Amino acid sequence: MANEFDPVTLRHTLHQTPELSNHEALTARTIAAQLRQFGFHPATDVGGHGILVTIQGAAPGPTTLLRADFDALPIEEPGSLAYCSQHSGVMHACGHDGHTAALLAVAAELRHTPPARGTVLLAFQPAEETGEGAARMCESPALTNAQIDNVYAFHNLPGFSQHQIVVRPGTFACASTGVAIELYGKTSHAAYPERGISPASAMTGVLHTLTQLPDAYPDANSLVTLVHAQLGEPAYGVAPGQATVMATLRSDDNACFHAMKADLIDKVNTLAARAGLTVSVCWHEPFIAAENSTHHTQHVVNAAQSLGLAVHRLTEPMRWSEDVAEFLARWPGALFGIGSGEHHPQLHNPDYDFPDAILPTAKALFTALVAEHHGCITG
Known part of the structure; x- marks a missing residue:
């Protein structure tokens, strides 16, 4: 050889x-x-x-x-x-x-x-x-x-x-990253949801924010793909206290890509603060x-x-x-x-x-x- x-x-x-x-x-x-x-x-x-x-x-x-x-x-x-x-x-x-x-x-x-x-x-x-x-x-x-x-x-x-x-x-080849957004509130008995802090409304806002994110950058070819979402647990007696949203962001422009990420963090933080939630945003497998x-x-x-x-x-x-x-x-x-x-x-x-x-x-x-x-x- x-x-x-x-x-x-x-x-x-x-x-x-x-x-x-x-x-x-x-x-x-x-x-x-x-x-x-x-x-x-x-x-x-x-x-x-x-x-x-x-x-x-x-x-x-x-x-x-x-x-x-x-x-x-x-x-x-x-x-x-x-x-x-x-x-x-x-x-x-x-x-x-x-x-x-x-x-x-x-x-x-x-x-x-x-x-x-x-x-x-x-x-x-x-x-x-x-x-x-x-x-x-x-x-x-x-x-x-x-x-x-x-x-x-x-x-x-x-x-x-x-x-x-x-x-x-x-x-x-495009820039891309996975993002995992965790919203933390407080669980409660489903009969008394007001005694907890539900992330449901904020989660809906996060999903909408993600799908609309590319629209703010018309000069670039950008894409957001929702890959996973979960609210609470599959239990009828429990009002949810946690939500998870996962998505992939892509763009053919690095400046746009970084702006999309920063914009997403700002909007997610605002949604969480309004709902009285804490939030975690983690990026996975980032590529420019x-x-x-x-x-x-x-x-x-x-x-x-x-x-x-x-x-x-x-x-x-x-x-x-x-x-x-x-x-x-x-x-x-x-x-x-x-x-x-x-x-x-x-x-x-x-x-x-x-x-x-x-x-x-x-x-x-x-x-x-x-x-x-x-x-x-x-x-």
């Missing part, structure tokens, strides 16, 4: 041993061991279980960071694949195993043809699904003072033709919008066209989120998509599996981008 690297075999190995965000110790060891077989000296435990490889060119030049993620999801995988998950209740249902295998294929190429100039950083990132890993890697000592000129990452995209390259300057530079998006287009790959330009951002946005907020670059197939099973579904056919496409596009910025790569 030291001489011949098979990304498909590696991908299947990762697929068999998926690990949830912040628990990717085995996956990280597998990646680091492969990199060492290539002759690299990876930095490990970067921002958690993250791994960073520095490949120095012979001459001065720019610095380019290529990023892949490697955490999995809490989904039970059907046992239909020969290499299906061996970890009950966990599977690679988003293709991070494929993203990692593709970047390892780039590493295999770079060991033979290192950059002629500048520096290439290969970042293998944990905890993407929870929106934590990228920020932690960026804030780690290994990267906190780094001067990076170019950042590139890809996500496989079901619904697009295999090998099609999907691009968009500006926002490629992934914003591509026009310049780097064009680099992706140029590289794709040089390889004879079809390019699809999105007219609006993806509604899902990707925490590579944290890299892109600090350094210029582009997140792009590679089509997994028009009828390929959707992401985050138990019938999903990363299409091995696009691994060579991902490797070729990454290496073409490195060649454009650093020279020297062939094959």
